[in-house]
Amino acid sequence: MAVKKFVVGCFDDEAVLFPAVKNVRKAGYKMHDVYTPFPIHGLDHAMGLRDTSLHTAGFIYGITGTTTALSFISWVFTKDWELNIGGKPHFALPAWIPIMFELTVLFAAVGMVLTFCYLCQLAPFVKKHHFHPRATDDLFVMTIELTAKSNEVEIINFLNSVGAKEVHVQEAETGWWLGRYDNDSKPFDNMIREEHSATA
Amino acid sequence: MSFALKEQFQVTSRYKMWSYILMGIGLVSLLVGFFMYGAGHDAHHKARFWSSLLHNSVYFLLVVNASMFFVCVTTLAWGGWQMSFRRVPEAISTAVIPLGIISLIVLVCLVATDPHIYHWLHPHGDKLLEGKSAFLNSGFFYTWTILSIGLWTILGIKMRKLSRELDETPITSVAEGKKYIFKNTIWAAIFIVWFALTVASTVPWLWLMSIDAHWYSTMYSWYTFASSFVSGMSLIALFVVYLKNKGYLEVVSEEHLHDLGKFMFAFSVFWTYLWFSQYMLIWYANIPEETVYFLPRVKGPYKYIFFLNLIINFLAPLLILMRRSSKRNYTTITIMAVVIIFGHWLDFYQMVFPGNFKDHVELNLFDFGIAAGFVGIILFATGRALSKNALYAKNHPFFKESVIHHT
Helix, strand or coil, rough: EEEEEEEEEEECCHHHHHHHHHHHHHCCCEEEEEEECCCCCHHHHHCCCCCCHHHHHHHHHHHHHHHHHHHHHHHHHHCCCCCCCCCCCCCHHHHHHHHHHCCCCCCHHHHHHHHHHHHCCCCCCCCCCCCCCCHHHHCCEEEEECCCCCCCCHHHHHHHHHCCCCEEEEEECCCCCCCCHHHHHHHCCHHHHHHHHHCC | CCCCCCCCCCCHHHHHHHHHHHHHHHHHHHHHHHHHHHHHCCCCHHHHHHHHHHHHHHHHHHHHHHHHHHHHHHHHCCCCCHHHHHHHHHHHHHHHHHHHHHHHHHHHHHHHHCCCCCCHHHCCCCCHHHHHHCCCCCCHHHHHHHHHHHHHHHHHHHHHHHHHHHCCCCCCHHHHHHHHHHHHHHHHHHHHHHHHHHHHHHHHCCCCCCCCCCCCCCCHHHHHHHHHHHHHHHHHHHHHHHHHHCCCCCCCCHHHHHHHHHHHHHHEEEEEHHHHHHHHHHHHCCCHHHHHHHHHHHHHCCCHHHHHHHHHHHHHHHHHHCCCCHHHHHHHHHHHHHHHHHHHHHHHHHHHHCCCCCCCCCHHHHHHHHHHHHHHHHHHHHHHHHHHHCCCCCCCCHHHHHHHCCC
């Protein structure tokens, strides 16, 4: 997918990071993400991210599993291949509940893992861009996407003023699927400029 | 803390009036029930009277005792999140004293005057009961009942005293704080061990399972424990919501409510797991000695209560409390807490009654009246305990952790 240009600001203190996130949002810059070595309570709220709908997906996968188990097993034992097991009725619901439960868990678990990978753009052989290696160690790394409307120098100064310890500019790919990697190698705003010059 | 907390709860006259009204209803029901059922010579009526007392006293005693279990478990685990409302379960657990005395009287009467509830009192000629008589005999029953209720009360008093200790004399050094936490941990651990030996094993066997003396289930005690714990958590949630409504417990937020809701949700599912495990194994094996317990309950006159029980205690909490937003909603939590407490009351009903009343269900105003009386006692005791001490254990080392709690 597209290569975009980012301003990367590194913070070493939660107490500085939170007001910085607030100020960046207030200033209207397009925040790409904040990378932290560990989960920080309330950061998602500060960034204005909505609650994940992963659990809703999980519920739907779960009831799909329940329905699959119940409909299949009841079809097998009442229509397709009726077995007399210890004189129990063919429709032996209590005996099936553990299986229904297990299929519920299986569907929900596998479905949620795959959905999670899709939402986080993770897949086998996909390389993810790391904005800063210390984001996995001791730095909170905030990335702001440069758009056609925003000014690089202005954002760098802004991040310095809100307490970033280190600020630099990077170009990174934001897409994720196999084979789409080397197609575009130019930053987003360059492409815009090129399109402009091509039409002019 | 930079702002003043409302630390002193005052019992409103309305609250007091309601606790008196409910206790009055209970007393009237007791008297009416005694003359209608208990005083006569009809064995069936007598058993009806005492069964209702057994059902209600044991249920409500286990529910309020679950509060002390919650306090001790969180203390033992060094939990901090519950500290801002810890005085609420502490206050509820003071009701163990009146309810313990009432239960003790009821249980002793059940064995001493023998209104035909416990058939194991006459084991002669019955091979199964004779075999069980080393455990099911009146001497052991008395000893264990007195020990159980006595130690719950004494250890509960000790835990509450430890909690109040810091109100007047705050901790001044880290070493002192560590010593305090250690002391708490030890006492909480002693309570938990005793709780495990009683509520999680022998007490439900003696008090409830022995009604169906020929039958036994190794799941039974856990099942009873799950019932009483989930109702206990609901009761704590109810009082927390009440105090929030009255403007107390300012530092308790929906984060804490969310965690209480999680307990109500999780232990409803846990209860169902035990309920189902007990049911399915017996259903599958289909051995007459075992199925005799479920026959009046599933196929007999109790079937509506039996399946209603499953809907109220499993389906409703599962579907309604599943969403995050419903666990953070005061109205939903209040409604579900009432539903769960009623549901498990019904669950205890179908544990106590079918053993002696196989032919038809006699659930009527008498049972509800007695239940109202017990609710009144709980309201009265809890309100009194809440107003006697500060609402916050604010000098506890973990208090701040609870104030900034975030799920």
